Amino acid sequence: xxxxxxSSRYLVKRTGEKVFLECVQDMxxxxxxxxxxxxGLGLRLIYFSYDVKMKEKGxxxxxxxxxxxxxxxxxxxxESASTNQTSMxxxxxxxxxxxxxxxxxxxAGTRLSVL
Amino acid sequence: QKEVEQDPGPLSVPEGAIxxxxxxxxxxxxxxxxxxxxxxxxxxxxxxxTYSSGNKxxxxxxxxxxxxxxxxxxxxxxxxxxxxxTYLCAMSxxxxxxxxxxxxxxxxxxxx
Numbered sequence: 001x002x003x004x005x006x007s008s009r010y011l012v013k014r015t016g017e018k019v020f021l022e023c024v025q026d027m028x029x030x031x032x033x034x035x036x037x038x039x040g041l042g043l044r045l046i047y048f049s050y051d052v053k054m055k056e057k058g059x060x061x062x063x064x065x066x067x068x069x070x071x072x073x074x075x076x077x078x079e080s081a082s083t084n085q086t087s088m089x090x091x092x093x094x095x096x097x098x099x100x101x102x103x104x105x106x107x108a109g110t111r112l113s114v115l
Numbered sequence: 116q117k118e119v120e121q122d123p124g125p126l127s128v129p130e131g132a133i134x135x136x137x138x139x140x141x142x143x144x145x146x147x148x149x150x151x152x153x154x155x156x157x158x159x160x161x162x163x164x165t166y167s168s169g170n171k172x173x174x175x176x177x178x179x180x181x182x183x184x185x186x187x188x189x190x191x192x193x194x195x196x197x198x199x200x201t202y203l204c205a206m207s208x209x210x211x212x213x214x215x216x217x218x219x220x221x222x223x224x225x226x227x
Contacts, residue, residue, distance in 0.1 A: 004158070040123060042203065043159075043217040058214075090158055103149075104215060106158030 003027065004107035006091050011112045019078040021110050023091030031094040032074035033104060034058075034066060036087040043090065049074055081114045088112075118142050121204055121218030130227050134191040138204035138218045141185065145206040145216075148180050150189045153201045153220070162202075163189065194225045 007022035025032065033048040035058075045058030047066040055066050063085060067075045074093075078085055088111050092104040121138045128134055136150075147166055151159035163178040165171045165187075171178045177190040187206075191198055204218040 009156075040219055042119075042121070042219040043205075043215075045214065048214075092158075103161055103164065106151075106160065108156070108158045 004091055004093050004105055006089075006107040006110050008110050009108065011110060013078075013081050013112065013114050015082060015114060017078075017081045017114075019081050019112065019114075021076040021078075021089055021091075021112070023074045023076070023093075023107055024072050025074075025093040025105075026072065027093065027095070027105070028071070029093040029095050029105075030071075032068065033092040033094070034064075034074065034076045035090045035092065036060070037090055037109070038087050046076065081112075083114050086112060086114045116141060118216050119204065119206060119218045121221055123219050123221060125222040125224060127224045127226060128194055130194060130196060130225055132194050132225070134194050134198070134223060134225075136189040136191075136202050136204075136221050136223070138187050138206075139185055140187075140206060140216075142208070142216075143182070143185065144208045146209070147207045148178070148187050149205040149215070150176075150178055151203040151205060151217075153203060155200075159203055194223075196225050196227050199224045 004025045034046045035043040037043050049055045049068045065077045088109050090109045091107040094104045119140045150163040152162045153159040165178050168180045168182045175192045179188040201220045201222045203220045205215045
């Protein structure tokens, strides 16, 4: 069964803190994604990675960075958290971009509050 | 104008009703269309996947794509309280790129 695990369900951080959101998938998937989900805006892509050590900017990368040192793990980093980064963060993975179906599997999400 | 528009609702229906959820889009290059269901405090899960125009049925769920009108729909027959969730449409230009464009999501409540 497909499983994407996000390390924290809820996080509360202070403005200016460095924040790490961790995501692990156990399906040997090549591709991984980070989204944020806000009311009225849906899901917006922050960064994605097609393979280990690869990363590409999504639609809203400003204020974020990512790390993919191992195939199964994709980390989202907020270098200096700000209140406008309070959101639900969703990690997703996909088997391979060369397969016919563009199906992404999601984790349960991390609800981050920046005070 | 957003690439994908979805009425956020909320939509409240009695149990057994037929539900219609809709999305419109502006990019005629979209070819792959998906519906995700997201229960409260959970991540989205894929419900339906269709390619190009036409209908696809899976149990009580039917996904419909009308590319000429740039309009997709999800129909739920005999709706159940367990169908209460947020429904997100998503679409992509290509099957082998990672980029999905999501609608805002429609929150559905089915009352017993």
